[in-house]
Amino acid sequence: MCYNFLLTHDKIRKGTKRYEKKTRSALIKNGKYFVAPQQSSDTFKVLFARLAAEGAGRPVDRQGFPDGPWTPETIAEAISAIDGYDGDIDLRTVQIWFQDNDNGISTNNIRWLARIFGCNDPDATSLWQVELSAANRRLAEKRKRKKVGNRPRLGSTETVQKIEAGYTRARASAVTAQEINWRFNLAKKTEALFDSQSSMALPLVVFTGACTLALISFTLNVHSVVFTPENGPPRQVGFLWAPNWTITFLAVLPLFLVLLMDLLRCWKEEWRTRLADFNDPEFLGVSWEHRLTAASYAFWATFFVTVIVASGYNWTATHLTPLLESDPGNWAVDWSRIAILRPDLISVPSAIAFTSLVFLYNGFTAYLFFTGHIILHLMKDDYVSLMKGLEAQSSEEFIPEIENISFLLMNGIFRCTALGVLITILMKLQSSFLQSNSTNIIDWLVADFGSPFGNHDSIAKESTLSRIAPGSFYSFFCLLAIVGTFANASIKIRWMFARLHLAEWHNRLIAPWVVMNGTMALLVISYFLIGVLPGFTIFLAFSLALTGYLLTKPASMWSRDSRKERST
Template sequence: MSGKLLKNDKYFIPPEDTSENFKELFARLTAEGAGRPLDKDGYPDGPWTPETLATAIAGIQANTGGIDVRTVQVWFQDNDNGIANDNIRWLARIFGCDDPVAAAKWQKQLIASRDRLSAERRAKRRTTAFQDAPRSSETGDQIAPVNPIRQRHPSILAVGTSTMLTGANNIYVIILVWASWSILGMSAIVFGLADVTYMTEGKVEKQVGIFSSPAWTLEKLVLIPTYLIVTSKGVIAWCNHRCAFENQTGTETWETRVSAFSPAFYLVLAVSVFVIFGLQWYGTYLQPLLDGPNTDIEPNWIRVATNPIELMPPGLIIGISLYAGLYIGAVYWLCFSSLLLLYIAAHDLTRTGNEAKAAERTLYEVERHEVARVLITALYRSIICGALINTIIKVDALYFVSDAENFLAWIKHDIFAAFGFDSRGWNWLSDGQLASFTTIIFLLTITSVAYFGIYRIKLSIEAAEKRQLVSHAALITAPTFMIVSFGTLGMFRGFSLVFLASLVVGIWQLLSPSLRFSTRTERIS
């Protein structure tokens, strides 16, 4: 047993750099019983079978979702199917005998072997396509493309956006969001906008600096990056899953599917540039700044050249407001684009299921059930995160038209007033409460698109499996509460209690979504 060791009372085979693809490596390890318990003589207790390996993976404490035995059977079969990232993680723990260092090394080897399998499949598909293609020299005629759809030129905007948000370097997008905000933060400090105050008509010194605005701190630095992580994780999971199906059946590539939605990507870009940036910047910042002290709009950290604040000349602050407006437009473009990609993944999942050949469909449906859960969870979390973002934006806007001295004091006064501990409470500085058009559109867009994607997947999976994938109540209860809470913000004394409850529910759902998915049967009947 040269090179073989015992680890945690299990048969351990150290990982080695080989040229084996996943199927070859997996077949060798399961035949030799890598990770199997030892018998009384110190030998592995036989080779792995689909049933014993599925039981071992399901017994891993961190694997709360279990695993379908048919998924494991696919690995044992001589086919071109690959393996999902989560399942590589569980296999690495099995072959690593529950040793963290050994598991990490095996995970690296398994991923490399899967990549080799994917490369072999692509090469095989190209060779088959070349051999099957009719030759013009044999017929004497010019041959038209067999599948014009696959000849579609990829959309630079659509494919580029997909690569940026879901590619290997997608973390740089979040770093860019933070870095761009830091320019605003440094500008606010340099020009004295970080801690701006002014005296209201009621003789209250009101804080309107950038660091006292949750819409410019909590939302931009925490919630927006969280939203991008949630959406990109779902799309990446689907792209990793569809590679095996794509290479095996010759279906359209992910880039081709994304390119088919090219008009939607251009629409998102146009809305972000002309509406979210252009119209909102002009109406909210540029026009009041040009009006100067004569404007009736309550000031914030950007509108510091308006009445009653004349901290700096309009020309300088207009430049800062232009950058801030571009930043808002770019951030929302990222949010809408990532949501669109997540919907395309949901749309793609249902289409590829229909395109699978009859002989392949049983195997494909097993893996599709698992990735469907990941996509639905990502879409659900995007709704929750979108509700949190828009709740923060609306509360922030309401604060600027209240007579409270700072944001935390405003929340405190409102809570005390609800329980009768503060008779003064708070009042509005202007006649009407500020309703943000952007927040309403943002919330409605995220909710409607995400639910459309959720129910597209849900209905497709349930039609194939003849069982409910996840209950309607689990999908709508928490989002409905948060959306109703959003609508009641500022409508009555004590709304802060609803606001805080909405935050708690939202954070809880982001960390641990209350979605209980049905599990597939453990054995094929």
Template sequence: MTYGRADGVVKQVGFLWAANWTFVFMVFLPLFFAFVTELVTFWKDEGRLKLTAQGDRVESDEAWARNVESSSYSFWAVFLICVLFAGLFQWIGVSLIPLMKGGGNYATDWGSLAIVRPEVISVPEAVVFTGLAYLYMCLCFYLFLVGLILLYTVVHDLWRIGESVSSRPEIDYQHELNEVSLRVMQGIFRCTVLGVLIAIAMKVQSAYLTSSGKNIVAWLVGDMSSAFYGSNDVSDAIGYRTPTHYSSLLIVISTCVVFVYGSIRLGIDRRFCMPMWRMSAVVTLLVAGYLLIDAFAGFSILLTVGVLLAIYGLFDPGFGRWRASELGNNQSVS
């Protein structure tokens, strides 16, 4: 679906062209949930059992359940924030009021197309559709934040176990601790990458809507070419309000907090030097690409490099060189 803007630009605003709805909910979030599930299952059923002194599965499962239960208030707080603020209040402010009364100074997208093209979709239909979409969105992001809380719980639990048995000098045990710690950090790295990719998709879509690009692909390609030919047309933006910028920033911050916490708790030893540097460098590059979206002509080049490295890191978080066996070799030498 397209609409003609007042300045003569015809923009593509169809739902399937909205990266913050298609890529986020069809690709990135399902992968995030899969990686969180894989890591939590590994820690609960295998990693934790290896490291606990008693090695009893029932007692280990009960201890893990108590750790999760201790975060129950966090789960409820996140639920209320997502439903009330990310869902209800944002829907009322961004979609419902502009659809019913107009105004708001938001860029036209699929949710507000009824204002400018009522022959395509009526206002009542848009109200119902956007309401369902925001309800689905807030529930998905509630699960996203629950996943981050679980990742934090895994890191904290692993750190406490490592501290409680730090007096055990056995090489085999230290090797197992190193392997489990690396496995956990690689899982958190994957989830961090996906969290930042979600934020990138949200901000790119928001920036595109305020730009002069005809569709999001043409806008990004035009930005790449502008870096070489000196044209700034694709960076000419109208001063619409962009609440998605703030939402995506909160996602980046919350995601990176878990990664930084894990790096501090688990990655300060020299055995993690190289893999942690590589993972941290990719996350830093990806966050830099996010922050610089639409900041200068050619931003999409930096963004593309970061996204490609991040996607590679999803398949090989060790980036081809570091292997768990090296942990044992380093420990034996020391």
């Protein structure tokens, strides 16, 4: 009898161990602690806090227990290690999930979180994605109920219209993307150039092209040419003496591309993601890809104007035809037309080949320059769209970060457009010099600098009106487009802050904002004074010095100054 009792007890003990082992193995998937969805009525914050405390999705030890609870650092590191992760989640975003507030989680981030809680198992991930989405909706409903109690209730008709409009816009976005997907998308191809992983790749290509043209000008003997007109003093018209061909492509344009590429990367990878996380999860905004696709016509129009008209047609009318006819006409003589009057330096066929190469390079660099301004407009429109979604948010927790993102975006736009205005100034300097009677552009600038101090040989009065320099007209239209980009961004960003009733922002950032607007105004005034007012170089030098200081000053120092104002 005692033997039978011991045998029965041993069977029960072994059965219990087998049950515990089977139960423990059911809680382990892919070597991680798995917690099955309970289909509870908890909101996202409650559900996430419970799962983080239990260590759902954490690696297990030999006994099958999870390796402690989740922390913001460990869960951010785990998400970044997932195959196919696109880098949309940072530590700040994960910290918001742990905070006790009414902020939810975006649909894209739910996907990554479900992979963690589902232990990277397809079926379990799908179940957790459904569970997390439902919990996030319950949190959104809870937040809406709070807002209804504190704010006037919107009419049901208006609410339905907004929801229907949002879904219609989302469906239209999907349809448009599918329709255009099969076609060659110039906008996406161009944006891919600016979105390169290396911020120096495209600028180095532009710089190398400029160096190549400079070397070719040496071999063709047009790098430095002193030309003596019939009625006038000798004049330096060499290729390397033209700042619009040398300084622009060797320094200013590469720097413009570096700043633009860095700004675009920050916007897509950091700032846009943060503003999207601050929004209501149910806010139906326009994706960056759809916004870029919708602007495809602008990229094609820019290609036509810069490559076909401004470069192709301009080269044909102002260089090819005069060279073939051996008559410069009313065009100012420079390195590109010197073959007509000095065939001993360069032959007409060589001049045609070299000018065609220069204008081909100029056409594609001009395309990059102006499509860069289209990218600036798209970032500004994307910012305005995301900020409109924040109008219904009552939390003031993220206002400082929103202010910081807004200023950094505007500061980046200012830097790019300031360099753009500098390019137009270089173009007009060369055009004005060709209409003067000075020997070279350096003597021309030095003489003007000394004119207010007793040098009465004012270059502003030495204009030979019989010669036409097309760069003056071209630079003027470029100036309008560049200043329009800056002014539009400045007005729209300030307008959005007014709509969000962020009155304190005006006091914190008014100084840097005034400096940016004032510097842009000084650059524009300097442009119009070139060759018109004696002593314009003094005003120009001051404007360029101030611009150079703002370009080299880190934007973070402005933010630091604003924090000091806030603390005082």
